[in-house]
Structure formats: structure tokens, C-alpha cells
Amino acid sequence: MLLGMGLVYLFLSVLILGVHLVAKWCREEPKAEPLKVNNASSTGTANTLDPKLVAAISLAVQQYRSQAK
Secondary structure (H helix, E strand, O other): OHHHHHHHHHHHHHHHHHHHHHHHHHOOOOOOOOOOOOOHHHHHHHHHOOHHHHHHHHHHHHHHHHHHO
16 A cells, blocks of 8 residues: 555656656747837827727627626
8 A cells, every 4th residue: 555655656746747847848938029119100090990899899898887787
């Protein structure tokens, strides 16, 4: 019985060690992306939303909030 418990403990230890090694091996290094600067052209895209879409989203949010009460 003690031998079986010891083997299970050994197996779980090796399994945890293997998971940690695979996690380190598969980890991707974060790539440094250049910072984006807010231009006047990028803020202008917010004004080009379809008014029908905005109205539909607003209506859906109002309906959700009224049902959640």
C-alpha cells in the first residue's frame, strides 16, 4: 500500500514538472509593438457609425436593463 501511494506521488510530481516545462517551452515572447498616436483621422472614425445601428444597440441595452430589474 505504501509503495502504491509513493508511486502515485512520484507520478503526480513528474506530471506537474512536465506541465511546467511544457509551459515554459511553448511560451511566446511578447512582441513590443510601437505605440499608436491618436490622430485627428482616428477620432473621426467614431463619427461614421451608422445611426440605425446606434439606435438598435441603444434599444437593446434599454430592453436588457428593463428586464434585469
